Amino acid sequence: MNQLLLHIAQWIESLSWSTRLHESYYMYNWIESTHVLTISLFLGMLFFIDFRMLGLTMTNVPASRIAARLHTPMMIGFVVMIVTGLLLYFAVPVRVTQSIWFRIKLVLLVAAGINAWYFNRKMRESSAKWEDQSRAPKPLRVSVTMSLMLWAGVITTGRLIAYDWYDCYRVQSEFIAWAAGCLAE
Amino acid sequence: MDLLVYFEWMESSLLGAIGKSYGGVYAIAQSVHLMSLVVLGGAVLLTDLRLLNLIMKDVPSETVVNQAHHWFKVALVSITLTGVFMAAAVALRLYYNQFFWAKMLSLFAGVLFVFLVKLPLLSSAPHAELSPVSVRLVALASIAVWFTVAATGRWIGFS
Numbered sequence: 209m210n211q212l213l214l215h216i217a218q219w220i221e222s223l224s225w226s227t228r229l230h231e232s233y234y235m236y237n238w239i240e241s242t243h244v245l246t247i248s249l250f251l252g253m254l255f256f257i258d259f260r261m262l263g264l265t266m267t268n269v270p271a272s273r274i275a276a277r278l279h280t281p282m283m284i285g286f287v288v289m290i291v292t293g294l295l296l297y298f299a300v301p302v303r304v305t306q307s308i309w310f311r312i313k314l315v316l317l318v319a320a321g322i323n324a325w326y327f328n329r330k331m332r333e334s335s336a337k338w339e340d341q342s343r344a345p346k347p348l349r350v351s352v353t354m355s356l357m358l359w360a361g362v363i364t365t366g367r368l369i370a371y372d373w374y375d376c377y378r379v380q381s382e383f384i385a386w387a388a389g390c391l392a393e
Numbered sequence: 394m395d396l397l398v399y400f401e402w403m404e405s406s407l408l409g410a411i412g413k414s415y416g417g418v419y420a421i422a423q424s425v426h427l428m429s430l431v432v433l434g435g436a437v438l439l440t441d442l443r444l445l446n447l448i449m450k451d452v453p454s455e456t457v458v459n460q461a462h463h464w465f466k467v468a469l470v471s472i473t474l475t476g477v478f479m480a481a482a483v484a485l486r487l488y489y490n491q492f493f494w495a496k497m498l499s500l501f502a503g504v505l506f507v508f509l510v511k512l513p514l515l516s517s518a519p520h521a522e523l524s525p526v527s528v529r530l531v532a533l534a535s536i537a538v539w540f541t542v543a544a545t546g547r548w549i550g551f552s
């Protein structure tokens with residue numbers, strides 16, 4: 209699997225536009241800035257939905273209304289982050305593929321997505337019974353707390369990608385080398 | 394007033410020493426700074442997009458503004474504390490960085506704008522009685538100034 213991922217990354221890296229993007233001063237920086245700043249839109253809306261479920265804000269507004277009204281701007285932000293995230297990956301594919309922090313980030317992203325699907329399903333099934341209450345029922349509050357923790361993890365691991373403590377060119381433990389998929393420096 | 398002496402003091406302080414010596418602590422502070430940006434930016438966007446009548450049109454704008462402002466203040470404190478810690482470790486580099494000064498000026502302008510212009514206007518009367526043009530201009534100005542704070546902050550790292 210690591211070999212396949214590395215081959216794909218090396219193929220992307222061999223493309224001229226990958227090199228042009230990586231070496232550009234303004235384009236790469238603007239893409240990264242957009243990726244970072246859009247978390248205010250995507251996760252900002254998501255955090256406020258979660259805060260409402262926990263009874264921390266706008267408790268006099270039905271919870272399902274807040275979730276519904278903030279869904280569109282949140283998804284606009286999500287699309288922008290996915291597009292810019294892919295472009296950032298395409299600019300430095302080999303290093304990012306072999307970054308343990310990037311791999312953990314992807315796992316957390318998938319987990320957050322599954323958690324979001326579970327939360328939305330449960331909310332749709334039950335919101336009529338509790339949406340005017342200040343807090344969601346306990347199972348949903350647990351899911352929302354998981355959401356906040358998972359996204360905090362995504363933010364943290366995303367930030368840590370820039371640090372080279374566990375890069376493959378350094379001597380690493382066998383576990384780290386395996387988990388990061390170190391096959392090429 | 395030459396601020397260089399304060400920046401030199403900050404970098405040689407315990408805070409600066411911790412930030413320089415413990416990369417993991419510095420990285421965590423950066424992550425908390427980013428999470429605070431999420432809440433602060435989210436509060437700003439929630440308020441200003443509502444004032445522009447783009448989202449949550451069936452929720453009273455007074456409710457959105459008042460509730461979001463609470464989290465704006467929480468995030469502002471958090472982002473300031475983590476920002477000071479991060480700055481202490483690289484104070485001298487920041488002193489000579491034009492984007493840092495641009496960020497500080499826009500941050501100062503943003504805080505003044507919120508507490509001396511935006512909030513006084515929005516609490517002076519029910520929003521339905523305020524001039525729609527004024528409300529929209531305030532919302533747009535708010536988005537512009539906080540975008541500038543965030544963008545110049547990111548560009549510190551590039552320069």
